[in-house]
Amino acid sequence: MSERTIELEVLRYRPEQDSEPWFQTYKVSCPEEWVVLDALNYVKDELDRTLSYRWSCHMFVCGSCGMVIDGEPKLACKAFLRDYGNRIRIEPLANFPIERDLVIVMDDFMEKLESVKPYLIPKEEKSIDQGEYLQTPAQLKAYKQYSMCINCMLCYSACPQYGLAPEFIGPAALALAHRYNMDSRDVGRKAREDTVASHEGIWECSFVGACSEVCPKSVDPAGAIQQVKLTSAIDYFTSWLPGGGSR
C-alpha cells in the first residue's frame, strides 16, 4: 500500500480552556486507501487522546461523522484521502454552535425534526393481529428516496438560508415531512402543514440547492421542498374555495 504524509489541520475548541477555536496540525502517515475518519482515528489512538469528534458506523449509515473537510460538508467516512492534497482542513459543521472540537450542538436540529411530526400518522391504528399495512412497489417508490435520510446535518451546514435565518426549519426536516406526506399509509399532511407551510418552513427556502449537492444519500431535499411548495400553493388557493384546502 502506498503511504503519504498528510497534515491534518483540525479545529480545536475546549470550552474550559480555549477562549476561541484554533487549529492544531497533526502529521499522519496515511495509506492512500484511508478515509479522513481513519486519519482522525489514528490521531485519537496514537497522537492525541483529547481530540473529540463523533463517529459510529464507518459506512455512511449512522450519519454521525459529518464535518467540514476542506470547506465542504462531508461524512468523514466517505471522504477518501486520495481525493485530497497533503494538507486537509477539518472543521465542525457550519451553522451550529460548537460543543467541543469537531462536535456540534444539535439541539436545534432535533427540535426542528420533531416539529414536522416525522412519523406515520395512519387513518386508523391497526392492532398487530390485524396485520400489516400493505403497499405496492409504486407506493413505496413515491417516498423511498426521501426516506434514505440519515440525519447527518450536512445539508444544514451547506444551507445559506439556515445560516442567515436560524429559525428556518431546514432541508432534512422538510424533506422528511414530504417523505411521510407521500406515504400511502399516512394521513398526516394537514397536521404537518401548519409548520411546513409557515414562514419558517418551505417559504424560507430560496432554492439555492446546496443541500442536494452535499447530501451523501441523494435525498434531494431541495427537490422535495419545491414539490411541497407546489402542493402548498395549490392548498393556499383551494382554501379560499368553499369546502376546500387544509387551513
Added chain:
Amino acid sequence: MARSHKAPFWFLFAAGGTVVAFVLPVMVLVTGIAPTLGLFEGAMSFDAMSAFVGNWLVKIVLFGIITLALWHAAHRLRVVAHDFGIRADAPVAGTVYGLAALGTLLTAIALLGV
C-alpha cells in the same frame, strides 16, 4: 405557526420563471436582435406589428409573458435582498411587488391602447 402568504407570489414567480427561461430569450431574439441583422424586415414594420398586436389573442399572450416576467423578477429581487442579509422584508416586498403591480397596470394600458 402561522401559514405564510408567500404562496401566491411564489406561484407567479414559478410561472414567470418558466416564461423567462423558455419564452423571453426567443422574444429578445425575434424582436430585438433579428431586426438589427436585417431579418424579418417586412414583418417587423410598424404597421404589421400594430395589426399583429391588435389581435386579442396576441394581447392576452403578450400580457401574460410581460407581467409574469415582472412578477418573477420582483420575487427574485426580494429573495436576493434577503440573501444579502437585508432583513427588512416587508418594505422590500412592498417595493418590488409594487413595481411589478405598476408594470402590470402599464402593460394593460399599453396593450389596450393598441
